[in-house]
Amino acid sequence: MIARFRRAVIAFFVGSPTLPYAISGYPWPGLSKLAEESGEVIQVLGKIVGTGGEVEHWDGTNLRDRVSEELGDLCAAIHFFVDKNNLDRDMIVAQYSRKRQLFEQWHNADPIKRDADRTSR
Ligand SMILES: [Mg+2]
Numbered sequence: 001m002i003a004r005f006r007r008a009v010i011a012f013f014v015g016s017p018t019l020p021y022a023i024s025g026y027p028w029p030g031l032s033k034l035a036e037e038s039g040e041v042i043q044v045l046g047k048i049v050g051t052g053g054e055v056e057h058w059d060g061t062n063l064r065d066r067v068s069e070e071l072g073d074l075c076a077a078i079h080f081f082v083d084k085n086n087l088d089r090d091m092i093v094a095q096y097s098r099k100r101q102l103f104e105q106w107h108n109a110d111p112i113k114r115d116a117d118r119t120s121r
Contacts, residue, residue, distance in 0.1 A: 003020070003026075003027050006026065006027070007020065007026055023080075028085060029081075029084040029085065030077065030080045030081040030084050030085070031081065033077045033080070033081075034074075034077040034078065034080075034081045036077075037070065037073045037074040037076075037077040038074060038077075040070045040073065040074075041067070041070045041071060041073075041074050043070075044063060044066045044067045044070050045067065047063055047066070048063050048067065051063065
């Protein structure tokens with residue numbers, strides 16, 4: 001109800017209606033793009049699983065390139081969403097650091113993966 005009123009006030013003063021969750025929307029600008037780009041990453045990951053980890057997809061595209069592009073899109077959507085919604089960047093970076101460190105610990109605790117890392121460098 002309050003969000004609808006705010007949208008109406010913005011539409012009155014700005015002169016055009018705003019779509020909630022769109023890039024320029026209110027509330028939560030960029031939410032729909034963040035969801036869309038997250039889904040596109042998931043889609044490519046599904047293709048990688050579907051090919052059994054092969055880089056070449058049946059449609060002739062390179063899945064390493066496609067996942068790289070979609071991760072770039074997702075990073076842009078994340079940063080846009082964080083900035084436009086005034087989220088606490090320090091909190092996000094701190095959580096990122098904790099989680100990344102945990103992933104490294106898990107990775108390094110597995111001798112098979114650790115050895116594979118060494119040979120692939
Ligand atoms: Mg995309």
